[in-house]
Structure formats: C-alpha cells, structure tokens
Amino acid sequence: MALVILAHPNFQNSFANKIIIEELLNSNMGIEVRNLFDLYPDYNIDVKAEQTALLEHTTIVFQYPFYWYNMPAILKQWFDVVFEYQFAYGSKGDKLKGKNFLASFTVGAPKNGYQTLGDHHFPILDFCKNIEQTAYYAKMNFIDPIYFHGTSTAAGYSAEEITRSAKEHSKRLILCLEELNRELLTTL
C-alpha cells in the first residue's frame, strides 16, 4: 500500500498535518508513515533505508506544509540524496518506474490570494512544476496534488475551520488512494 513521506519541521505542534496523518492511519489502508524529522533531525538521511521503503510500495504520498511556495527543506534534501543516479534516473535508473507520486500539502493563506492580482500572484500548481518534473524524470506517475487553503490561525482561521478542512482533505486523499488501488488491481 501507500508510503507516506511526512516532512513537517514541527509535527507534534502541527494542526492540519496531524489530523491528516491520523485520518490516514485510521483508514485501515495499511499506510506506512516515515516521519523525516523524527528519523533525521540532523538532516543526515539514510539513503538505503529510504530507497528500500520506496521499493516496497506502489504509491508514494508526500505530506507537508507549503512553505515559501515550495516544500520544506528536509523534503528537498530527501529528494537530493534518495533520488540517486541509477536509482531514480540514468541508464539503469528505473527503480521508481510506474510508481504513483502524490503530493498532499497544506497552505496557510486563503485561496483568493493565489491569482495574478492577489497577494501571491500565481495559482498553486504554478509552484508545483518542480515536483511534477521530478516525478516525470523518475518515470513515476504524477497524480494531481491534493491540498487545501487556510491552516493559518494568524490569517484568522479558527481551530474548527482548520479541523473541518483537514478532515475533508483527508477524505479526498483516501478516496484518491482507493482509486489508485483499484487501478492497480485491474492491471494485475
């Protein structure tokens, strides 16, 4: 089943990401979660352990908060060391071929800022070209990212609103994983 690469610098105090992980684990879908900050607080990632976990799964979910229009640093470090030459790319680098690449992230600010005349000027997917092409170069299936806006209490969102959005996000994510599973069973 799905492997979740969790990249949150402060997961224990996170709100939305914690709910999403809880809902995933409660779904009884046999999800494996690797919490990068628990495993590698010093950023010293065990490349072989991460590659082994990848090989054991067909769908890889990247769960993180969207920081400065991009992934958190530890997830970037993970890609830089784990997606090695002759593993993820290169003449023999087909180890991830056909696996599903699914980004699942939370965005602090409201949706209406992510347009040309808004505070953030670009739609969210314009900021996702680097992960999209990373998936393509590793011969993976890039699935449309799942995300929601409004996790920032500083931006005025209440705990109730964030909880509701995070649960709704979790439902969409689980439905997507179920669909990917069905597709996989069809091709077996």
Add this chain to the structure above:
Amino acid sequence: MALVILAHPNFQNSFANKIIIEELLNSNMGIEVRNLFDLYPDYNIDVKAEQTALLEHTTIVFQYPFYWYNMPAILKQWFDVVFEYQFAYGSKGDKLKGKNFLASFTVGAPKNGYQTLGDHHFPILDFCKNIEQTAYYAKMNFIDPIYFHGTSTAAGYSAEEITRSAKEHSKRLILCLEELNRELLTTL
C-alpha cells in the same frame, strides 16, 4: 555592495560555482560571501546573523547549483527561518523592502531538454516561480535569474567547456551587479 548567499553542498569539489565565486571576489566589487554549508553544516542557521547581513546590503545574490528543478535544501531552510514574520513579511515586515533579489545558478543538463518535448519538459523560468513570488512577498525587486546550462561532466561537458561557460556567466553577473549599482547611485 552585494551579499552572496552561497548554497552548495560540496563547494570545495564544485567546478562551476567555485569559478563564479572566485571571479566575483576578483572583481573588487566588495562582495561579501556567506557559505551556508561552512557556516551551518548541521542546518542550524543563525537567524539573527543572517538578518544582520541582509540589512547591511542592497543586493542579495543567491548562488547555487540547480538540483531537481529547485534550490538545494540548505537554501530552502535559510528562507524558511530567515524570512521571518515581521522581518520579511507581515504588517511590520518591511526590512527587505526595495532590496534586489538575484538568483545565480548552474544547471547540469543541456538547454535543449528544457522545452515541452524535451527531457525536462519546462523552461527553466517555469521552475523559478517560487523564488520570484518569495521576492515579491518580501517586497524585494526580483531580477531576472542568471544561469547557464552544461556543468555536468557526466553529460559529456569537458572541463574547458565548463570553465568557459562559468567565466561567461560570471561576466554577465558582474555586469548586472554594476548596473544595479549605477541605478542605486542615481536614486541616492
């Protein structure tokens, strides 16, 4: 003058980035270079020291190799902790307002892969929306990035070719910095 934030995980063994830094230092433009990996091998960035360095300069150059269509992890960590609320953004977060934001990076693979039907499918600037919007949100002037293709010896580039390209890149970068200086003097 310009502050260079250098983010290379293996600078001593780098080829192109080393030439660019040498050429910048030889230009006698009074450049200050902060080598993030020398300063923070454990990713534990001194936020106050970095903010103080930013306040002392008008032009900030980000020098790095392009890895997986994005900046290296340590530079992402730098943005996440240094571009704080009420420093870089927020009601009183105008400390970087009007400063120049100039990305200067090296790309391993050839230019012709960065088009729809090429190996990398998108033009380089499509992968730069996150830094562009980061600059806007911090009220900085986003200068068109300066970069060149072909630093990868694995992709068949010779040491002579990489040296020539890196020196040509350095000239463009220095010309750009001189022009930004002239603009600054005009407004004083």
